[in-house]
Amino acid sequence: MKFSFSIITFLLVLKMVANDSFITNLEYAKMLYQNPRGIGCDKCHGRYGEGKIIAKYKQKGKIYYLKSPKINKVSKEDFFKSFSSRHKIMPKYFLTYQEINSLYFYLQQINKKTKNKKRGKK
Numbered sequence: 222m223k224f225s226f227s228i229i230t231f232l233l234v235l236k237m238v239a240n241d242s243f244i245t246n247l248e249y250a251k252m253l254y255q256n257p258r259g260i261g262c263d264k265c266h267g268r269y270g271e272g273k274i275i276a277k278y279k280q281k282g283k284i285y286y287l288k289s290p291k292i293n294k295v296s297k298e299d300f301f302k303s304f305s306s307r308h309k310i311m312p313k314y315f316l317t318y319q320e321i322n323s324l325y326f327y328l329q330q331i332n333k334k335t336k337n338k339k340r341g342k343k
């Protein structure tokens with residue numbers, strides 16, 4: 222009895238390893254979006270890539286906002302381009318083609334899923 226139980230456990234583990242997918246593509250992409258070897262994209266662009274106010278500051282009595290753009294409607298081409306160009310505020314990332322592709326995939330999926338809740342209606 223005990224023996225067959227451990228055999229079954231062993232086979233289950235073996236199957237998981239063989240499948241080579243403990244997490245789905247979407248789960249992986251989400252992790253990457255929040256932790257892309259550097260500061261998370263969500264910190265500046267928001268959870269759904271809806272864009273947000275990064276900081277607010279006052280200069281000579283006037284209030285200014287530092288905003289990030291909305292990135293959930295950017296074309297795939299532009300999305301890729303933004304990783305090879307320099308930005309004023311956005312840090313430089315060193316991501317592979319697969320990783321950038323995954324980030325793009327994530328933004329597409331998450332915005333399909335969560336219909337129009339908080340995604341900046343600009």
Ligand code: HEC
Pocket residue numbers: 254257260261262263264265266275288289290291292295299300303308309310311312314324
């Ligand atoms: C420190 C804040 C910050 C972080 C972190 C950040 N960004 Fe940005 N991002 C910006 C800002 C601000 C811009 C606008 C260009 C500029 O001023 O730097 C921008 C521009 C972009 C653009 C171009 C948008 C367009 O309209 O063409 C894309 C795409 C983008 N970011 C994706 C990402 C992804 C994906 C990540 C995570 C790997 C990320 N950003 C992390 C602040 C940030």
